[in-house]
Amino acid sequence: MLRLFLPLLLLVALICLALVADRPQPRADFTFINRTDINTLDPQQMSWQQDFRIAKAIYQGLVTSDVFSHDYKAVPAVADRWEISRDLKTYTFHLRKTGWSDGSPVLAGDFAYAWMRALLPDFGADYLGFVEHIRGGREFYQWRQDRLAEFAAHTGAGNDKPDTAGAARLWALTREKFRELVGVSTPDDRTIIVELARPTPYFLDMVAFATFFPLCERVVHQYEVLDPLTGRVSWDQGWTKPPRLVCNGPFYVESWQFKRDVRLRRNPYYWDKDALAIDTISIPTVEDPVSSVLAFRTGAVDWVTDVLAPFRAEMVAQKAAFYREHQSEVDAMRAQGLDPIEIDRRLPPDPRKNVHVFPGFGTCFWNFNCSPKLPDGRANPLADARVRRALAMSVDKRAIADGIRRVGEPVTGSLIPPNSLPSYTPPAGLAHDTEQARKLMAEAGYPGGKDFITIDLLVAKDGGNELIAQSIAKDWQRELGISTTITVQETKVFRERLKNKNYMTARALWSGDYGDPTSFLEICRSGDGNNDRNYSSPRFDALLDAACNETDPAKRMAMLEQAERLLVEEDLPMIPLFCFANMYLFDANKFTGISSHPRGEQLLYQIDLLGDGKGSDLPRVLPPRPQVDGGGS
Amino acid sequence: MTGLVVRRLLQLPIILGVIYTLTLVLAWRIPGNPLENPDGRRPQPEVVAAMQRQYNLDSFWSFYWSYLDSASGVRYLRDKVTGRAAEQDNAALAAGRAPPTRSIFDLGPSLQYRDQRVNDIIAGGLPVSMTLGAAAIFIALILGVLAGVIGAVRPNSTADLSTLGIALVGISLPTFVIGAALLLIFPVLLGWGRIPSWGRPVDLLLPAFTLSLPFAAYIARLTRMGMIEQLHADYIRTARAKGVSETGILFRHALKNAFLPVLSYLGPAAAFAMTGSFVVERVFVVPGIGQHFVNAVQNKDLFLIIAIVLIYATMLIVFNLIVDVLYRWIDPRIV
Numbered sequence: 001m002l003r004l005f006l007p008l009l010l011l012v013a014l015i016c017l018a019l020v021a022d023r024p025q026p027r028a029d030f031t032f033i034n035r036t037d038i039n040t041l042d043p044q045q046m047s048w049q050q051d052f053r054i055a056k057a058i059y060q061g062l063v064t065s066d067v068f069s070h071d072y073k074a075v076p077a078v079a080d081r082w083e084i085s086r087d088l089k090t091y092t093f094h095l096r097k098t099g100w101s102d103g104s105p106v107l108a109g110d111f112a113y114a115w116m117r118a119l120l121p122d123f124g125a126d127y128l129g130f131v132e133h134i135r136g137g138r139e140f141y142q143w144r145q146d147r148l149a150e151f152a153a154h155t156g157a158g159n160d161k162p163d164t165a166g167a168a169r170l171w172a173l174t175r176e177k178f179r180e181l182v183g184v185s186t187p188d189d190r191t192i193i194v195e196l197a198r199p200t201p202y203f204l205d206m207v208a209f210a211t212f213f214p215l216c217e218r219v220v221h222q223y224e225v226l227d228p229l230t231g232r233v234s235w236d237q238g239w240t241k242p243p244r245l246v247c248n249g250p251f252y253v254e255s256w257q258f259k260r261d262v263r264l265r266r267n268p269y270y271w272d273k274d275a276l277a278i279d280t281i282s283i284p285t286v287e288d289p290v291s292s293v294l295a296f297r298t299g300a301v302d303w304v305t306d307v308l309a310p311f312r313a314e315m316v317a318q319k320a321a322f323y324r325e326h327q328s329e330v331d332a333m334r335a336q337g338l339d340p341i342e343i344d345r346r347l348p349p350d351p352r353k354n355v356h357v358f359p360g361f362g363t364c365f366w367n368f369n370c371s372p373k374l375p376d377g378r379a380n381p382l383a384d385a386r387v388r389r390a391l392a393m394s395v396d397k398r399a400i401a402d403g404i405r406r407v408g409e410p411v412t413g414s415l416i417p418p419n420s421l422p423s424y425t426p427p428a429g430l431a432h433d434t435e436q437a438r439k440l441m442a443e444a445g446y447p448g449g450k451d452f453i454t455i456d457l458l459v460a461k462d463g464g465n466e467l468i469a470q471s472i473a474k475d476w477q478r479e480l481g482i483s484t485t486i487t488v489q490e491t492k493v494f495r496e497r498l499k500n501k502n503y504m505t506a507r508a509l510w511s512g513d514y515g516d517p518t519s520f521l522e523i524c525r526s527g528d529g530n531n532d533r534n535y536s537s538p539r540f541d542a543l544l545d546a547a548c549n550e551t552d553p554a555k556r557m558a559m560l561e562q563a564e565r566l567l568v569e570e571d572l573p574m575i576p577l578f579c580f581a582n583m584y585l586f587d588a589n590k591f592t593g594i595s596s597h598p599r600g601e602q603l604l605y606q607i608d609l610l611g612d613g614k615g616s617d618l619p620r621v622l623p624p625r626p627q628v629d630g631g632g633s
Numbered sequence: 634m635t636g637l638v639v640r641r642l643l644q645l646p647i648i649l650g651v652i653y654t655l656t657l658v659l660a661w662r663i664p665g666n667p668l669e670n671p672d673g674r675r676p677q678p679e680v681v682a683a684m685q686r687q688y689n690l691d692s693f694w695s696f697y698w699s700y701l702d703s704a705s706g707v708r709y710l711r712d713k714v715t716g717r718a719a720e721q722d723n724a725a726l727a728a729g730r731a732p733p734t735r736s737i738f739d740l741g742p743s744l745q746y747r748d749q750r751v752n753d754i755i756a757g758g759l760p761v762s763m764t765l766g767a768a769a770i771f772i773a774l775i776l777g778v779l780a781g782v783i784g785a786v787r788p789n790s791t792a793d794l795s796t797l798g799i800a801l802v803g804i805s806l807p808t809f810v811i812g813a814a815l816l817l818i819f820p821v822l823l824g825w826g827r828i829p830s831w832g833r834p835v836d837l838l839l840p841a842f843t844l845s846l847p848f849a850a851y852i853a854r855l856t857r858m859g860m861i862e863q864l865h866a867d868y869i870r871t872a873r874a875k876g877v878s879e880t881g882i883l884f885r886h887a888l889k890n891a892f893l894p895v896l897s898y899l900g901p902a903a904a905f906a907m908t909g910s911f912v913v914e915r916v917f918v919v920p921g922i923g924q925h926f927v928n929a930v931q932n933k934d935l936f937l938i939i940a941i942v943l944i945y946a947t948m949l950i951v952f953n954l955i956v957d958v959l960y961r962w963i964d965p966r967i968v
Contacts, residue, residue, distance in 0.1 A: 014764075015767050015771065022764075022831070023833075024832035024836075040747045124681075164724050225733050226724075232683075237750055258754055258920075259757070286918050287924065294817065492663075495665070496666050
């Protein structure tokens with residue numbers, strides 16, 4: 001019998017051993033859940049929201065945006081002041097004294113090094129286009145591209161003549177060439193002068209973006225790996241892992257256990273460290289949407305950043321019911337223009353009020369393939385703007401927002417979410433008008449849908465998009481007499497098909513990166529890498545170009561408004577459906593620091609636990625909007 | 634016995650090679666581009682081309698051989714022997730850089746998580762999944778064997794039928810239903826246990842219990858069948874005639890023989906449990922490798938797919954070997 005039990009005992013011993021070796025860490029001051037783990041802590045490689053959120057906590061750019069102001073004003077960060085030349089093309093930044101988390105000072109060269117990285121063809125930064133706003137960026141990229149091709153030719157296509165010394169020489173030359181070609185100069189360690197290719201009114205907004213964050217050259221330089229066969233430079237994947245990673249932001253990364261937990265701790269060398277009200281932040285990964293809500297319910301988590309549980313519409317409905325119970329108070333506070341989070345804070349405690357829906361800086365829309373030919377070679381009736389307008393006017397967006405999404409997202413006729421940009425008012429777009437839609441179809445030669453092709457609606461498998469497709473298909477069938485099919489594909493396949501324009505109509509989503517209409521409009525420019533619609537309008541491109549060179553802000557905005565009007569009222573390469581909402585779960589009475597601004601950016605170093613005696617303990621709120629047009633939930 | 638172990642271990646690389654080839658052929662054919670982000674921005678075409686070259690994604694055969702080269706440890710050895718590793722390290726050091734990280738079995742980078750090497754992902758998640766799986770197998774053994782014995786003592790009695798019924802529920806109820814229900818009852822309503830939390834023995838209880846249920850149910854049925862058969866055997870009658878107590882008969886004589894089918898089931902079961910369960914790990918927020926079985930395929934993360942499949946295969950082979958060794962040790966008649 002002992003023979004039977006011995007293996008069992010061994011098993012138990014093994015389990016105990018594994019557990020002893022793997023102790024959990026103590027609870028952090030603030031804990032929030034990321035829907036999925038961060039992809040990278042390399043600021044020049046980031047393109048995911050959860051990455052950007054952490055980037056803003058562990059790195060700091062020259063300026064940062066004030067997320068508690070309506071215009072997202074650029075405020076001093078590593079640069080304590082800056083001058084802008086009259087032609088809006090030269091920016092001079094003066095750096096303050098601040099430190100990397102290893103104690104070394106942040107130097108002007110750290111910024112130049114990071115920006116050079118982003119401009120390397122061998123590196124593959126997703127936001128290369130941002131850095132190319134700097135004079136000479138494009139040329140530098142091309143120069144390096146050509147040299148790499150030469151290098152590869154010289155080491156042989158069969159890759160048999162590695163040239164270690166040659167790779168090192170090319171790299172040294174590249175660094176020299178960067179100083180020579182690109183409009184970034186560092187006259188001393190505390191000054192950076194940036195020359196732009198053309199006046200870019202939103203440049204400061206971009207400088208607050210992760211791609212423009214600095215890297216500690218002294219440290220990161222050590223992880224450069226030069227490939228003796230191709231001459232390309234890469235960075236050893238381990239450099240972003242603590243303890244190797246050094247940060248210049250309010251926090252540094254204390255530990256990163258993949259798909260488990262990221263821990264941030266206050267950076268003792270950060271210039272404004274006394275303003276921080278928390279010392280540690282823990283960011284566990286909880287991928288299951290139900291478990292993340294349950295984790296919040298147990299009190300282990302302070303903030304859930306994406307509420308995706310299947311019952312989220314019911315959570316929103318419960319909050320509405322709670323508001324109805326306090327209708328008069330809510331109305332009075334809304335009339336004062338109070339921040340929606342502040343309204344929740346002032347209402348009596350109730351778990352129902354912990355769910356928050358804020359309109360975000362993104363729009364969900366429906367793409368049309370505007371190519372002259374369909375993927376199968378037939379002529380494409382969708383190339384006719386009248387047909388696209390008709391299809392757009394027959395879609396009942398309310399039914400989608402209120403019947404399918406059910407979380408109070410506002411429907412939109414424009415690509416750019418209203419109220420998200422202070423000096424820009426997007427056009428209204430086309431109204432839901434089935435009568436007019438039928439007329440347009442008849443005009444285009446398809447009265448009652450006669451002789452029209454079967455339209456396919458392509459959606460990705462996840463995210464409940466199939467229901468939206470069904471709703472749109474139903475509208476097209478009923479109002480215009482068009483027959484439809486729906487194709488559901490895996491996300492990667494879906495993205496690939498869009499890229500190759502191998503579709504007729506498809507679901508899409510875009511969110512802005514910086515505070516300017518071009519952040520949305522550029523995706524419709526002819527030949528843009530994100531122009532999945534294959535839409536090409538010389539008029540639209542000309543308007544964007546003209547706006548590019550316009551220095552008067554008011555005139556520029558008018559041009560962009562005209563460009564968007566062309567998109568959403570005449571040409572309709574896409575049907576704007578609804579503004580994407582950010583859905584959070586947190587108790588407004590417990591902490592402050594979350595902004596309800598539609599741009600949806602949150603700065604973790606502004607988090608302050610209320611009533612803990614650390615920090616000011618005063619709620620941060622978005623001041624009432626200057627003009628009277630309500631947003632918020 | 635030693636012959637068996639040596640023979641099996643020698644077979645291991647050949648089997649893994651075949652599995653690698655098959656997996657790569659299938660994974661390569663998954664439609665979609667691994668370098669595309671869902672809803673993310675599209676990198677510029679030259680960037681994608683550069684990345685494809687970097688990861689050898691532009692040609693099946695160059696990927697096939699280069700991965701085989703680095704994952705099998707051949708490249709590591711070659712670099713060491715030819716002195717290329719030392720040369721690279723010296724060049725890096727001379728330029729003031731850190732020498733590159735090297736692993737003997739280099740499973741490559743993750744295409745989805747750009748900061749992670751597959752080796753690190755496995756090293757972080759596999760111990761967690763193995764602990765959870767071991768605990769689940771342990772619970773399953775206790776529950777299953779007990780239920781099986783109870784059922785076998787009085788076949789078709791109320792006790793037997795109810796254990797069989799529970800076993801049926803254990804097999805057929807999906808784990809995400811049981812898991813969510815347990816989460817709702819214990820941490821949320823009663824305040825026992827935390828999510829997300831991993832590393833305390835208590836954290837193991839709910840997920841291990843949930844994961845054990847299907848295994849326990851199967852073990853219970855195997856034990857019951859085996860016990861009923863054994864209890865009718867001649868040697869049991871002899872033992873009864875000799876006056877051996879009923880507990881002695883059950884546990885010392887009958888169970889020992891009835892357990893052998895359970896033991897052979899334990900090999901694949903342990904491999905299955907210890908490589909992690911997608912659903913249980915997801916619901917209970919356990920940081921194991923189970924999630925990668927599904928996510929890696931969806932992301933077309935080639936390096937991770939192959940690594941996960943190879944690990945599962947290795948575990949399956951190793952656990953079957955352990956079971957065979959135990960078999961011979963428990964029952965020396967088997968040679």
